[in-house]
Amino acid sequence: MPKRKQPCKLQALVMLRVVKLLRKACESWITALREAALTGSEAYLKETQNVTADCDTVYELLTSLPTDILQLLATHIIRRIINMIAQYDETCCELKDAFWYDEDYHDSVCSKILNAVLFPCTRVYYMKDITSGFAQKLIVQTLACVPNLTVLTFDLKTENDNSNLVASNIHHLRHLKSFQYNCDCTDEVVEQVALHCRNLRTVILSFSHSVTDASVHYLMTLNKLEHVDVMFTSITTEFYGALLSVLPSINNIVITSLTYNIFEHILKEELYTITQYTGYIRDINVLTQKCPNLSTVVMYDINQNLANMVALNRLDHLQIRKADYESCNLNAVLIGVGHRLCHLYLVHIKNVRMVEIVNFCSSLECLLLKRCSFVRLNENGILGTDPPHYRSVTDLKLLGDSHHEIDFRHLQHYVNLQILECTGVNTLNDDFIEDAVRQGAFRNIVCFKVEEIAPGALTMRTVELLIRHCEHLKELGYLRSWRLVEPEFISNLRNIIVTTNSDLHIL
Known part of the structure; x- marks a missing residue:
């Protein structure tokens, strides 16, 4: 065993050194571009050519490395370089204010810097928390450089709407399995995704109001879909129910309003593939009957008796936001399923009884208690020091x-x-x-x-x-x-x- 671990540690050290060198190279390129912009158009144009040449050299050196090394390097460096480019774009006022400023030159050299660390073997483009529309644009424009991408994630709204660019460039990603485009996604994007990304398992389009019922037809053609999130889009309950009825491997339901009765629009009597439910619950009995194989339940604003959740004999992840521990009968839930729970998240819950959590949740691994109020320990029993709960969390x-x-x-x-x-x-x-x-x-x-x-x-x-x-x-x-x-x-x-x-x- 020690002989196997040592190369991994050495590899990690080498990787960190390479990442550090690449970051320093990027910093030097950006500094040189800033200084050249202060001098004038001729100096700036010459410096963009120098940076472009350097980027080509770096790319050649990096792509001579083994594929497994490149894949590991990509996970460490791409996001760092994108952040540096985004910051440069936001702060290069001296360049953008110059009368000779040419946006194409600026975009081209920034794209070249990013291209230096984009490799065909790259699998994941996890662009979480990016708010720079310029950075998002560069990413989308360079998708042809990462044709083997399996994950593409944009989870926040940017100052620019790049949906047209996404629609016209998504065809490069025929191996994509997970696509997330929150806030700015459109029906046109969904159409192109469905046309070219036939291996998709996960599609998340939350908060994209330009995604309408027209997108449901395209989503229905993706037979491998397992996880779909259209929360706060313009897709109606009727069409969402139709989508859930058709997709053969769908495993999740997301409900954003208590007024939505999704089960009225689902043709199947029971949804055996559904393992995750997130949102509001009108009737816990209907949920447990329709989705008997639920393993994860995330529910909001509970004002009903949850005792029948004990029927969910595969439940291991429970999250409840805003409820009263006593009035929703969480005691009965924990007595019935607490021993199976691995994750328990209680947020804004009144009258939490820690004694019951400790005594009944014997296999719990993750426990989150956020903004809860608690019944005093001397009012609901004495906590022991030896329950399995203390060893499992x-x-x-x-x-x-x-x-x-x-x-x-x-x-x-x-x-x-x-x-x-x-x-x-x-x-x-x-x-x-x-x-x-x-x-x-x-x-x-x-x-x-x-x-x-x-x-x-x-x-x-x-x-x-x-x-x-x-x-x-x-x-x-x-x-x-x-x-x-x-x-x-x-x-x-x-x-x-x-x-x-x-x-x-x-x-």
Whole structure:
């Protein structure tokens, strides 16, 4: 085993070095272009030619590497280069204000920089959180360079609508399996996607109001579709129901309004392929009857008795937003299915009973409690220290606020935590952390992110305890909220991390 791990580690180190060199090269190109723009049109034109030549050289060098190395490199560098180009475009006022400015030259050299790190073997274009319309345009214009792409994601609205470009360039991606184009997608884009991307499994078009019932016909032709999200588009309930009735492998339903009765428009008696349901629920009994194989349920604004969810014998992921724990009878749900749950997310839930979560959710891996109010522990039983729940949870997020402070004194019993994120937890201080460390609560912690609520509760003592005793720790935050930790302490800590070549990140 050690012989297998060593090359992977070496490969990662080499990859980081190459990424660093490419980032420096991109920075030097952008700096040279900025300086040339200040000199004049002749200097700028000459510099664009120099950068173009450099990009060609870099591309030749990179494409001489083995394919598996290139694929790994692409996942690390493409997004970084796109971010740098987008920032350059947003801040190059001296260039755009010049009377001789030529948009084509600017676009061409930026496209060339991006092309230098685009390889035919690239599989994933995961452009999450991009708001630059210019960056999105460059990405779409260069799709011919990545013909083997299987994932293309645009999840946010940009300042420019590039839907026409997407429609005219999507034909390059015949191997695409996942397509996400939120906000600006149109019926024309969907038509072209359906025509050229026949292997699609996932299509997400949320918040695209220009996607109408006309798109349903094209989506129906994609027989391999498993996941479709048309939330807040202009597709009507009737046509959405027809789509769910036709697609043979569809596995999800998304409902955006309590007024929609989607099941009236679904021809099938039971939807055996549906494993995920997200949205509002008019009648929990209808849902459990129509979709007996649900494994993931995300529901909003619950004001009904959920006891019949116990009929969902494959349910392992439950998320509820805005409800009352007692009036919706969550107790009965957890008694019936709690032992199967791997993920439990409760958001804006009143009267949460932690004793029942601890006692009934014995296989839980991820627990999120956000802006919830809790029944006092002495009112709903006593928490033990040995339930399986404490050993099963590896990801714990406790997110309160000034109106929803969280008393979580039993935190130290979670002995296998790998991820801990806390805001508004009023029991955390140096002494608490020290006791927890002594009991082994954080021996496997990888990510420790705590926002301080009580002034002066957490100090460098906690930082030292975690670094000394938690050998797997990789991320530590949010230190700037710790009032007794001076900014220079954080800077010094970062310097120590760099000089000791540690892979710990301070957030």
